[in-house]
Amino acid sequence: MRFKFFISLIIIVIGLGAASAQETPLSGVTIHVVQRGETLFDIARAHGLTIQALADLNNIANPNSIFVGQRLLVPSRNVAIAAPTDAVQPMPTPVFHIVRSGETLFQIAQRYGLTVSALASANSISDPSLIYSGQRLLIPPRESAAVESAGAPLPSPLMSIEIYPRRIQDGQSARFTLTASAPITVTGIFLNRAFVAASENGSLTAIALVGVPVGTASGEYPLQFNISSSRGQQRLETMVRVEGKAYRREFINVLGDRTSLLDPATDEAELNILRTVMSAFNPERYFGGLMGLPAAAGISSPFGSLRTYAGSDLQRIHTGTDFAGAPGSPIIAPASGRVVLADTLNIRGVATVIDHGWGIYTGYWHQSERYVSVGEFVTMGRIIGAIGSTGRVTGAHLHWELWVNGVPVDPMQWVGTAFAG
Ligand SMILES: [Zn+2]
Known part of the structure; x- marks a missing residue:
């Protein structure tokens, strides 16, 4: 079995046809963001590559010179990025198909439940009519x-x-x-x-x-x-x-004079503000393609870890990705959208929320300065604020949060996957 069918489907009401127009939102390359402690060897192994191949692809002369937060290209179609737990997932064994006389790319794609374009791009075939008997084709895993x-x-x-x-x-x-x-x-x-x-x-x-x-x-x-x-x-x-995915645990020392911010009631009140702002469905879409990174800085804490705080029983899931940027360094809109919150909050400090449409919202917490106001439309790449240490923090960083249909999720998935456009 080259890959597992993680989604099993049981039709209850009516049977469903197999005529699926599958999309392939990624080209044959995705991005891996280097995590703390990761080596090029770890990354290459996790993606089924040799160090040399990975280094060549990224023009890396010295394999020891990678840094946390560096974005590496990896030639794969279904590799999730970012969280270190991804690195231990086994890769599916590659499957090859030997083209028989008279076979078309379309027939082969159909046989494996792929689109012609997915099969063509996995094999760097620019003209789908130019395949030959005996050719060895890599069959990529189905993405959807x-x-x-x-x-x-x-x-x-x-x-x-x-x-x-x-x-x-x-x-x-x-x-x-x-x-x-x-x-x-x-x-x-x-x-x-x-x-x-x-x-x-x-x-x-x-x-x-x-x-x-x-x-x-x-x-x-x-x-x-x-x-x-x-x-x-x-x-x-x-x-x-x-x-279920295994997320890590973190222990946090909050700055001494801000321990009052660990009160669960403070937490809940502030979260309710976000729920109100970040859960509405806007039928217009402003984003498209891959999201950019909101800061030119390494990731200091990934999404999803379970955090406990010094001197408190409070436990919280870390609902965003932290970037350890220098104080005052720019925060960049990773996708276009409209500013729907620009405020100073107790826990999140100087905060901005952008509505990208279709129920997608991003938040930027702990800023030292904010350059946008509510109602303003920002285009991808615009500098919207500066990294700071306002709110419940242990030091200057940007906390980047992404909500989908009212649920905070891993924003880094959106840097490697185009969900629309
Ligand atoms: Zn954070």
Whole structure:
């Protein structure tokens, strides 16, 4: 078995067709952000590469000269980035297909549940008609799961349902794409949270982005779609597998004079402000492609660790990624959007929230200065503030947070994966 089917799908209401228009949002390369303590050897091994290959790809002359936060290109289609726990996941064994006489790339792609473009890009084939008998093709793992048939076709006007990524993990984002031959509007429920799907292509495509809360146990969870079209209302249900991810633990010493900020009531009140601002669904999309990094600095603390605080029983999940930038260094908008919060909060200090549309929000905490105000539209790459140490901190850093459909998730997934556009 070259890769595991992490998403098993059981059709409850109606059988679903296999005619899936799978997308391949990544090219054959993704980004790995170097974590503290990682060596080039670790990274190469985790991605099934030799050190030399990885060094060549990144123009690294001295393999000992990598640094925390450095972005390395890795030639893989389904490698999640960032968290050190990713490094220990076994890579699937490569599978090859030997082209037989008369076979087309399309036939081979179909056989392995791939798009022609995914198969072509995995093999650096620019013209899909130019394959030859005896050629050895690398079969990349499928990135997403099509909801597969239990016999009957999808109910009209639905043409396909795709779930991405194939392996959904807690603390991560997921996407459900429905295509149809006539306009549809789609809402649904996953992990007991309602979601609204955005519309594209004249409502022939509906795309829902959801966040899987950190701590969601491994298991099968129902996913429900409510689809309305000119044919009326339809409900589809399927089961989706979520895999638990091992996040690390951290012990935090808060600066002495700020221990009052550990009061759980303070926490809850402030979190409620964020919930109000960062949970609404905006049908307009301002982001597209990969997100940039919000600071030119190394990551000092990854998303998802369980934190305990000195002199307190308080435990908190770290709901963002920390960048250890020098005080005063710039904070850069990693994607375009509209500023919906620009305030000074007790715990988060000088804070900014950007609405990127489709239920995607990013937050920037502990700033020394803020250069944007509520209502302002910022384009990707704009400097929106400066790194500081305001709020509940142990030192200057940027805390970068990303919410999807009201759930804080790992923002670094968005630096390596284009969820839309
Ligand atoms: Zn943080």
